[in-house]
Amino acid sequence: MNQIGAENQTSITIDDAMSESNELDSCYNCFQHFVTNGFSKIDESSFEGDIIKTSFFSSLSRNPQISYRTKIVAIHKNSNTSQCWKIRAHSFGVYAKAVADTRGGDANIKYAWYGASKNEICETVMYGFSWRKHSISVSPAKHGLDSVLCSGVDGSGVRHLLLCRVILGKQEVVREDSSDQFHPSSMDFDSAVDDISSPTRYIIWNTHLNYNILPCYILSFEAPPYLSGLTEPKTIKPKTWITFGTLISILSPFLDHSQRASLEEQYTNYLEKKITRPQMIQRVRAIAGNQLLSAVVKLYTNKLAAATGVMQQAARLMMQPDCWEQFIVR
Known part of the structure; x- marks a missing residue:
């Protein structure tokens, strides 16, 4: 009985849930939004x-x-x-020249992928990258998988990536768990990487945002529903457990009919042992969105309220973007 009870639990915690804008309030066509904001569709x-x-x-x-x-x-x-965009492009050029002058003639400009939810991609296209973050991570052009994993599925099952030009200048190594660093460690560096010899992640500090990273293209794509083959975030021992049944009951009011039906179908498959626990977790993430999961699990973990109270608190939290900064796993 204990084994069965344990199997019916999931380790979705704040550490598991990566920050990602949910798509529940999206009510416009993203392609039209791209076009309205100066992005034109090109022939593949x-x-x-x-x-x-x-x-x-x-x-x-x-x-x-x-x-x-x-x-x-x-x-x-x-x-x-x-x-506005002319100014941004001009600023990019001016900063590239300044970095090149400082770094021996090479500004170290690369192309890089940036994956996020549709809402964040749309906001970036309109306003630029958010200054609320102390840094953003982009993936080298040859490591698109990592950005794909960070992208969010919109209501049509489509994901979006920005392909950007990035001024890297001189780089320093910053560990993934260095969440207390908010800027280069000294004036000798311009950006950071996870590995100097073979980087899989470029880190751009908010002190440099919007003049050393310039969005050039938006690539919209459909990927396998659950991204089961992608590189997953490092496994962290969960801080708390919540049963799938409880989690689904809390999530349901935030989901539309098709999402609820899909979630229930996956839960049935899990109970019938057609899918594993990790697969079930990934499918819950894909259907509900990680930001909603972060809010629900955080509130559940702290026992702030019973199920109804959790839903009300989560709804209020999702109206306050700033609150997500403390939940982001860097």
Whole structure:
């Protein structure tokens, strides 16, 4: 009996839930939003589109199953001619020259992927990267899998990545758990990486945002529903346990009919042992969204309220973007 009880529990905790904007309040077509904000759709078969497409699939090559089942839906190019974007582009050029002058003539400019939820991608296209974060992580062009894992599924089952030009300058190594660092350790450095010789992550500090990272393209794609073959975040011993049944009952009011039906179907598959616990966790994440899970599990963990109170508190939390900073796993 104890074994059965343990099997019916999930280790979704704040440490497991990566910060990601939920899609419940999305009510506009993202492609139209991209176009309205100066991004024009390009033909995938064009020379430009083919280069981006080839680069993207090459970055997924370390997992052929994911690459084979991934389909590009659209590619949009930054064609914005507004005064704001002209200033941003000019600032990027000025900063690149300044870094090059300081670093022996090389600003170390690279292309990099940035994955996020549809809401965050849309906000970035309109306003730039959020200054609320002390840094953002982008993936080298050949390591797109990591950014794909950070992207969020919208209501149409589509994910979005930004392909950006990034001024890296001189880099220093920063450990993944260095959450207390908010800027370069000294004036000798401009950005950070997880590994100097073979980086899989570039770190851009908020002191440099929006003038050393310039969004150039938006790649929209469909990936396998649960990204089961992707590299997962490091396993951390859960701080608390919550049964799938309880979790689903708390999540249900925030989900639409199709999401609830999908969640219940996956739960049935889990109970019938057609899928494993890790697979069930991934499917809950894919359906509900990690930001909603973060709110629900945080409140559940602290026992702030019973189920109804948790839902009300979670709804209020999701209206306050700033509160998510303390939950983000860096």
